[in-house]
Amino acid sequence: MTTDPRQDAPILTELSPADFRARLPALLTVYVAAMRYPRGTEYHRAPMWSEHSARAGWQAFAASLPEDPDTVVGIAYGYRGDTRQWWNQQVRAGMRHSGRSPEEIDRVLSDYFELTELHVRPDMQGRRIGELLLSALLRERTEAAVLLSTPEVPGEDNRAWRLYRRFGFQDVVRRFVFTGDARPFAVLGRSLPLEPDPVPHHHHTIDDPDGSGTP
Template sequence: MRLVAWQPDDLLRRLDDVVTVYGEAMGYRPELLQTRRGYIGSHVRRPGFRAVATLTTEGRVAGFGYGYTSAAGQWWHDQVRYALGEDSRRQWLTDCFEVVELHVRPAAQGHGVGARQLRALLAMAKGKTVLLSTPEADEQASRAWRLYRRYGFDDVLRDFYFPGDERAFAVLGRELPLVERPLEDASGAAGA
């Protein structure tokens, strides 16, 4: 598999594949996916848009991720803004990159694809902070939670409900840039 940076038109050309991966990863019904298709297609023109994709050797989309500069007037930004106090708004939303989607086909999960996509996306991100939302889950059982915690994402909001969704979400954030920490070997010593 290879990780590639996508321009807006690259994502639009592969929109059917992206929506399929999204549906498989999230377990969503087909009728919901048509709505998401429209949202995803409109996101590519937002300021600061960055995208990555993981392609198999056959060119199939195994995973993707994208985000953009979070700003007033965007649905997600406004929902989170209204839930935060003034100090938190200044801290998290003043110069923020929003990770909008980050998904991996279930068959490709557990092989580091999501981690590579997240690292690449954060390396391209512009801003002082990055935010994302993820369904509340047992943190120990969820691969997504473990991934976000491993990359230093902290709680910004917990048990948050977006209008139209019955599930509780967590909004997680971290400062940018992402500084890679040296890997440790089994003895705990930093490797080269």
């Protein structure tokens, strides 16, 4: 018997802002499980996620499985970066403290998509769901680059770090502590658009958009 290799592929659904807000409890359940936060965290995050869905350039995808299409197992969303946003101001300060020039800071932060959240339910990890969500979210973005922040881990040894490195994300700021969170974070970025291959074979950095290795 031949098994269809696509039968286990997740279903990706682009969410409208209204759909996103209506499904917030399910989406936040994935977030809390993936981040291993205590239950109840979702109630504090819900207003912020809802507000994010009204920002310029916002886009979101949810993942489910063919055998259970009503159950969300992954979520990814983001929006266009803006100098008035808290995250932009924090990253700007981090770049300045790391010795980057004002011109370089302005170049990096002038035209980017912020990958705000990307989460897959723990029991569903390792099935390329995060990779497919990230590819779908970035595929048609018109910004010059995409930026994200992720917690530092020893040796970059977790699924998130391996995914971002496979997609060609490079360091923007390392070991940065955001206001209100004692954990060190890395800010990573890469140029857009993505290649047709969802997992690039070359590093396309913000300063090296053609991936040639020459700034």
